[in-house]
Amino acid sequence: MLDCSRKCGNGGTLDNAKCQCSCVGGYRGDDCSLPPCTVACVNGKVNQKNCVCECTEGWKGPKCDCSLKCGNGGTLDKDKCECTCVGGYRGADCSKPPCTTACVNGKVNQENCACVCTEGWSGPKCDCSLKCQNGGTLDKDKCTCTCAGGYRGADCSKPPCTTACINGKVNQENCACVCMEGWSGPKCDCGRQCGNNGTLNADKCECTCVGGHRGANCTEPPCTTACVNGKVNQKNCDCECTAGWSGPKCDCNQTCANGGSLDKEKCQCTCVGSYRGPDCKKPPCTTACVNGKVNQENCACVCTEGWKGSKCGRCYFGVAQ
The missing domain is CATH 2.10.25 (Laminin)
Structure with a gap:
């Protein structure tokens, strides 16, 4: 008979013939002195000698709960069940392609390839430093402000326009009126049209006529009056005579003495008091x-x-x- 001096602890029983302990309650070791394994193997079984999981095929990790496979040259950390990707590849299994986003003032978030901007910058590429004033809101994608309360300008810093456009609308860039068709002038209150190639001064709402045409709208025909010693009044085509001349054509320089009166149309004096002569200078x-x-x-x-x-x-x- 084999001389066996082994003693089995923790309720284990000895097989004297084999000199081996049969342990109970999960105890382990040759003498059942090692405590029970507490490892929970999700997809595998426990190796009772070292309490390490032996995983079913396709599973890894300390608890056989990791089935992750790293693509594109990535390496797996079995303990953490995490891939370390290379070459810019991304994702839990390194299957996502590298990010191509260019962040001007920031860095790329590898999860979604979006930019994480440095303080003071915004926008898809972190290239927008615009700040909207006076309650304006920033569209980061377009890097433009939407102004409120009538404020204007790229950053909403310009005060509201006060221009009143009667027949048109205000251009918010320069506060000038944009007139409806047929209207002009600083307030779109001039509806004048200049005929016969005349030009309109919209600020004054006045026509400058050409070719002798006349009138507020240049629709009246040119004057044909010939003024010998004077100039033509373009409003009524009458002559405006140089000093000392009179008559419809400014061709009369007659003066009437001794209270006589001049008929400018005929260039003749009508004498009084019996005075005589073309100029009433002859005595009665x-x-x-x-x-x-x-x-x-x-x-x-x-x-x-x-x-x-x-x-x-x-x-x-x-x-x-």
Whole structure:
């Protein structure tokens, strides 16, 4: 008989013939002195000698709970069940292609290839430093501000426009009016149209006519008046005479003396007080014509038929009166 001095602990029983302990309660070792294994093997079984899991094919890790396979040259950390990817490949199993995002002021988030911007920068590429003022909101994708309360400008720093456009709308860039068709002027309140190739001064709402055309809209025909000593009034085509001239054509320089009045149309004086001559400078005639009338040109008598003499006092037939 084999001389066996082995002693089995923790309730184990000895097989004297084999000198081996049969352990119970999960105890282990030649003498059942090792404590039970506590490892939980999810997809495998426990090696009772070392309490290590022996995994079913396709599983790995301390608990046989990792089935991860690393692609594209990645390496697996079995303890953590994590892949370490190379060449820029991404994802839990290194199957996602490398990120191509260019982050100007930031770094790439390898999870989603989005940029993580440095403080003060935003946008898909971290290239936007715009800050919107006066309650404006920033569209990071477009790097543009949406202004509120009428504020304007790229950063909403410009004050609201106060322009009143009567027949149009305000251009928020420069606060100028953009007029509806047919209207012009700083406030879109000028509806004037210039005819016959005239040009419009929209600020004054006035036409500048060409080719002699006249009127507020250049629709009146050119003046044909010839002013000899003066210029034409384009509003009414009348002559405006140089000083000393008068008449419809400024061709009359007649003056009437001694209270006479000038007929500018005829360029003739109408004398008063019996003054005579083209300019009323000749004194009144004092001739007394007995039988006739005075010729105002020369103050001579013009006798009635049958009379003669300087005063028309002699009978033409020789009979004295």
